[in-house]
Amino acid sequence: MIKSSLTGRIGRLAGDNGPERVLIAASFVNRVGNGLFNAASALYFTLVVGLPAVQVGAALTIAGVIGLCAGIPGGHLADRRGARTIMMSALVVQALSMAALVLVESWAVLTVVATVDQVAAAAGGAAAGALVVRVGGDRPARFRAKLRTFVNLGVVLGTLGAGLALAANTRGAYVTLILGNAASFALCAALLLLLPRYPVLAPPPAQRRWGALTDRPFLAFTALYGAMGLQYPVVSLLLPIWISEHTEAPRWTVAALFAVNSLFCVLMQTRIGSRIETPRDGGRAFRTAGLLFLVSCPMMALAAYAPVWAAAGLVLAAIFVHSLGEVWESSAGYALGFGLAPDHAQGQYQGVLGLGFSAGQALAPALLTTVVLGLGTTGWLLLALFFAALGAAGPSLARWGMRTRPQPAVAAEATG
Known part of the structure; x- marks a missing residue:
């Protein structure tokens, strides 16, 4: 009885229905990968690749600034083509760009790859917000609170895993973290295939495009x-x-x-x-x-x-x-x-x-x-x-x- 009650509570926390549980699971997997990568990325580029910290910072700053510009058009595209489709496309691009980081040997290549990743992240993030509304139904804020609980937990677990790689401090350990993050993007995209195809909502006739x-x-x-x-x-x-x-x-x-x-x-x-x-x-x-x-x-x-x-x-x-x-x-x-x-x-x-x-x-x-x-x-x-x-x-x-x-x-x- 106790075990059944505990299982039920965990199930309710993880979502009220199938689509909620799918999106929570996909986001959790992705954030575990993010936790693996974020805790050790700077050290990989400086200690393993050998790029100066100033160059790494400049590359990531350029990528971040350019990526900022992709969120609004990416979100608009999600509204018109479907949030699930755009989010999955962005995740695939991020999986490929993340895997490409293990081949980076220069500042220019790092800047290009990081920029592609940030553009996809901004577009995918906007699409994810729209998808949360469709999955959450009448109570999207309540669902987002549940989602954020598991997202935080995923980052914590990923960071703990990164700590093991930091302790090892070898190229193989850092590469494993990067490829693990790439795999998390791919798995997240695959899990989204389990979501229904939500129809695109037509705007009112007088609604401005932007x-x-x-x-x-x-x-x-x-x-x-x-x-x-x-x-x-x-x-x-x-x-x-x-x-x-x-x-x-x-x-x-x-x-x-x-x-x-x-x-x-x-x-x-x-x-x-x-x-x-x-x-x-x-x-x-x-x-x-x-x-x-x-x-x-x-x-x-x-x-x-x-x-x-x-x-x-x-x-x-x-x-x-x-x-x-x-x-x-x-x-x-x-x-x-x-x-x-x-x-x-x-x-x-x-x-x-x-x-x-x-x-x-x-x-x-x-x-x-x-x-x-x-x-x-x-x-x-x-x-x-x-x-x-x-x-x-x-x-x-x-x-x-x-x-x-x-x-x-x-x-x-x-x-x-």
């Missing part, structure tokens, strides 16, 4: 979401530097904070995210996230003034609060990002949202290291106020967005 680019409430949300996305590099970049250079906390605290952050997000994403469905819910969740970051950032700053064990305790408590804010923020993003986008143009809208988020992530390292680290404690307090101000705009933005959406009667007339 409506996402003229939708002011959605563009405003995209800007807020991209800015709030600075909270991710706070954990991955800013806090580790702060711990090592400005606190007496033990160095193992850096590893502990990643473990706490990942584990907490895995455990709480579905529990919290499943309750945040509508844009109105999303606006309130965005505000809650800002308030949680308002608490966590000063706690991180105070660690610089505490003795060893108190500093470690403050950092871990801060990352707990910050992780809670991350779950609320991501759940708000799903509710608003899906809820404000029309069903027939989800891919295009997700492409716009992805562009805004990626632009924020590209600017984040320079902003956080120069402003926050440069100003020290003052910088942390300013960052906390910045996050709180962004969050405070969430409810009013949600109301604005809902006022400017087509009313049900109007939408029915347009599609009739």
Whole structure:
């Protein structure tokens, strides 16, 4: 009986129906591969291939900037040709480009291969957003919360596998990671064949072709979401530097904070995210996230003034609060990002949202290291106020967005 109950709970967590379970499984496999690759890619190109770190950084930056431009047209193509088809095509391209990385011996080749990979990733990401809406049905935000739970778990498992290769530190180990990531793209594409062919939704007659680019409430949300996305590099970049250079906390605290952050997000994403469905819910969740970051950032700053064990305790408590804010923020993003986008143009809208988020992530390292680290404690307090101000705009933005959406009667007339 206990075993049956546990199996049932796991089954419900993994999806309410066959298509949900297929997409969760495909995404999980892909993210395990991503975790394998991301943790060791830079070391492979610098230590094994022998490229200078500056060249590797330049190649990846060029690829990332060019890739940003592919999300919106890729999403539009998904809306008109089918999200599953475009996502599968992008995954196949990524599988091939990832496998080609083992042949890279020069900066120019790395730049070309990485650019192809990033273009496919941006287009595939927008198509994936549209596919989530079709698979998730009436509750896409709830499904996306479940999906993100397994995505986070996949990255954690992949990163653990990468640790074994890093310990071995041989060319064969690094090549295995790269080819493992390539295989994950191919397997993900194959699993998507199990999904039904969702029909393309025709736009209303008066709908603009590039409506996402003229939708002011959605563009405003995209800007807020991209800015709030600075909270991710706070954990991955800013806090580790702060711990090592400005606190007496033990160095193992850096590893502990990643473990706490990942584990907490895995455990709480579905529990919290499943309750945040509508844009109105999303606006309130965005505000809650800002308030949680308002608490966590000063706690991180105070660690610089505490003795060893108190500093470690403050950092871990801060990352707990910050992780809670991350779950609320991501759940708000799903509710608003899906809820404000029309069903027939989800891919295009997700492409716009992805562009805004990626632009924020590209600017984040320079902003956080120069402003926050440069100003020290003052910088942390300013960052906390910045996050709180962004969050405070969430409810009013949600109301604005809902006022400017087509009313049900109007939408029915347009599609009739």
